[in-house]
Amino acid sequence: MITLSTDGLEFDDNRPSVEQERSWYDLLAKSVAHLILIAASAIMTIPFIWAFLTSLKPENKIFTTIRQIIPANPTFANYINVWMQNPLDRWILNSLVLAVGVVFFTLVLDTLAGYALAKGDFKGKSLVYTLVIGTLVIPPQVVLVPLYLEMNALNWSNTYWAIMVLYIANPFGTFMMRQFFLGVPDSLLEAARMDGCSTIQIYTRIMLPLAKPALSSLGVFTFIFVWGAFLWPLVILNDSAMYPLQVGIGLLTGRYSSQWGQLLAAVILAALPVIAAYLLAQRTFMEGIALTGGKG
Amino acid sequence: MAQSQELQRIRRRFSGYLSVSNVGENDTDLSWYAIVLPKVVLFAAILLVPFLGAFYISLHEWAPLAQSHPFVGLDNYVRLFNDPVFWNAIINTAGYSFALLVFDVPIALGLALLLNMNLRGTKFYSGAIFLPVVTSWVVVSLIWSWLYNPEYGLLNAALGTIGLPQLSWLQSSSTALASIALMSIWKHIGFNMVIFLAGLKGIPDDFYEAAIVDGANRWERFRYITLPLLKPTTFFVVVVTLIFSFRVYTQVYVMTQGGPVRSTYTIVYYFWQTGFQQFEMGYASAIAVVLFLIVFGLSTLQQRTWGDNVEY
Numbered sequence: 001m002i003t004l005s006t007d008g009l010e011f012d013d014n015r016p017s018v019e020q021e022r023s024w025y026d027l028l029a030k031s032v033a034h035l036i037l038i039a040a041s042a043i044m045t046i047p048f049i050w051a052f053l054t055s056l057k058p059e060n061k062i063f064t065t066i067r068q069i070i071p072a073n074p075t076f077a078n079y080i081n082v083w084m085q086n087p088l089d090r091w092i093l094n095s096l097v098l099a100v101g102v103v104f105f106t107l108v109l110d111t112l113a114g115y116a117l118a119k120g121d122f123k124g125k126s127l128v129y130t131l132v133i134g135t136l137v138i139p140p141q142v143v144l145v146p147l148y149l150e151m152n153a154l155n156w157s158n159t160y161w162a163i164m165v166l167y168i169a170n171p172f173g174t175f176m177m178r179q180f181f182l183g184v185p186d187s188l189l190e191a192a193r194m195d196g197c198s199t200i201q202i203y204t205r206i207m208l209p210l211a212k213p214a215l216s217s218l219g220v221f222t223f224i225f226v227w228g229a230f231l232w233p234l235v236i237l238n239d240s241a242m243y244p245l246q247v248g249i250g251l252l253t254g255r256y257s258s259q260w261g262q263l264l265a266a267v268i269l270a271a272l273p274v275i276a277a278y279l280l281a282q283r284t285f286m287e288g289i290a291l292t293g294g295k296g
Numbered sequence: 297m298a299q300s301q302e303l304q305r306i307r308r309r310f311s312g313y314l315s316v317s318n319v320g321e322n323d324t325d326l327s328w329y330a331i332v333l334p335k336v337v338l339f340a341a342i343l344l345v346p347f348l349g350a351f352y353i354s355l356h357e358w359a360p361l362a363q364s365h366p367f368v369g370l371d372n373y374v375r376l377f378n379d380p381v382f383w384n385a386i387i388n389t390a391g392y393s394f395a396l397l398v399f400d401v402p403i404a405l406g407l408a409l410l411l412n413m414n415l416r417g418t419k420f421y422s423g424a425i426f427l428p429v430v431t432s433w434v435v436v437s438l439i440w441s442w443l444y445n446p447e448y449g450l451l452n453a454a455l456g457t458i459g460l461p462q463l464s465w466l467q468s469s470s471t472a473l474a475s476i477a478l479m480s481i482w483k484h485i486g487f488n489m490v491i492f493l494a495g496l497k498g499i500p501d502d503f504y505e506a507a508i509v510d511g512a513n514r515w516e517r518f519r520y521i522t523l524p525l526l527k528p529t530t531f532f533v534v535v536v537t538l539i540f541s542f543r544v545y546t547q548v549y550v551m552t553q554g555g556p557v558r559s560t561y562t563i564v565y566y567f568w569q570t571g572f573q574q575f576e577m578g579y580a581s582a583i584a585v586v587l588f589l590i591v592f593g594l595s596t597l598q599q600r601t602w603g604d605n606v607e608y
Contacts, residue, residue: 029514030413030415033410033413033415034415034417036406036407036410037407037410037411037415037417037418037421037425038421040407040421040424040425041420041421041424041425043482044424044425044427044428044482044486045424045427046450047436047439047440047443047450048427048431048439050442050443050450051439051442054442062448063447063448067453109334109335109338110335112331112332112334112335113331113332113334113335113336115331116328116331116332117332120328120331120332121328122328122329122332128332128336131336131339131344132339135339135343135344135347136595137591137592137595138343138347138588139539139542139543139584139587139588139591140543141543141545141564141567141584141587142347142350142584142585142587142588143342143343143346143347143349143350143584144567144571144584145346145349145350145353145571145577145580145581145584146345146346146347146349146350146353146581147342147346148360148572149349149353149360149577150341150345150346150349152360165338165341165342166342168338168342169338169339169341169342169343171339171343174335198327199327199328199331200327200331203331224430224432227432228431228432228433228434228435230432230433230434230545230546230549231545231546231549231564231568234549235568235572246432246434246435247434249434249435249438250434250437250438250546250549250550253438253441253550260442260445260448263438263442264438264439264442267434267435267438267439270432270434270435271431271432271435274430274431274432275427275430275431278426278427278430279423282419282423282426285426285430286422286426286490289426289429289487289490289491290490290491290493290494
């Protein structure tokens, strides 16, 4: 049995550890641990910092000043140029519409379905639950060809809906919310029923307020997931104005093979919103992964 | 006044009681159906029907604009079985997954153990290591294409500085797949680390305190408490890493386009190419069905720990 506890993910640097030993051996172990963690942190962050610093160099200086890591005269020219030459604002807007839309529908539909599966009493409940578990194991790529044909038949290609449906249909949120709602005591629901609450009122007044932490984790994680989506939008879209940001900059590579400054500027622009949000709410992001670990 | 208030209170309680008995089983059932229906319709229309459709299409020769789609039985599968490009894609994908398994999982466990020591600065360390997880595959693929640049990349500069021979990374068929795997390990480690960390936090402190009282040293506590109690988490991480690494696609598309000389062709890349470049959708669906069978096999392993057994 796995116990995924996220209570302790908020680190408290001053928390006394269970270790009570204060020997030289202990000190050595801690020093080595610090060294390894500093090295790991450097390996994880240096590529981003280096890409950012390169994007600040003028395009004609990038290759001549390759060993001078910090640019002498930082400029945003690459950012301006790449934005002028590509519909970046449209791509960012597309990504935002898709991500916000999917998060909204995921939260609404998955909390409703999860609530019904955890607390409901209706015929066919176990069949629905089997459907959830069954679709969890289908790799999304398997349905892409039929879904592509289906979307074309509906005349939905090149629409936001066509992209969003695949992510909204993802069963993971339903599964996760069901697990969460199972933990809500039945006595709470019975008391609410006694006071005259309907099924829907119990949902809005009791289940939803209780689920706030799970909702923020699921929401944040769904946002990263959709913000990074690539293959399905690439397949279903043939109008470049409808590209989400990731597809747009992913397809720039061929054209920009020698213009690394502009390419990296676009990359930094694509990474920035998520990184900024992450720096503000590190804990929620980590809990999102820990809770929704299987979605990736 | 007081009496009427009391009456109201009773009436309210009574009406609450009434609403339960009045609503009755059938009405309650209907509202449950109403709230579960939207998701069920989506499952059916977007996942279940297309899933069955993939099997159906794989038995046909299916060009999207053709007037008819002739039934060819298992021909697509026979062709797949005899297709060296497909076997190459299978071997590449398996190699990639194996590399992730061998390097990503143990390093992630090691980092989680270090972070669980509650050292000063742990929040900073975990934040930095987790950073690549939140950024997208396209973003890290482009940044690493720049790191891997044979002439101007940071990696070759570093190799040169310490006197090692420089590599051609993505440009050579002998190193391209390994380079993509190396980047993927870097991107994915924080993900596994957090799951391990959550597993470690789930082990009660009492166990360790009792062991300290009994005189167990650090190694013994790790060997006899941490390792056995972490077994389910480890199993979960291994299987999920395998399942997701079998879907490798975006990095390949952005960094190498399957090259050089098809050395980075993966199952999903080949699927995308046959289905949406050459529009041989019957053949592509056969590839998708084989991918499903592989992932399904891995998932049945996973069922033992996931499904009903996960506690959140």
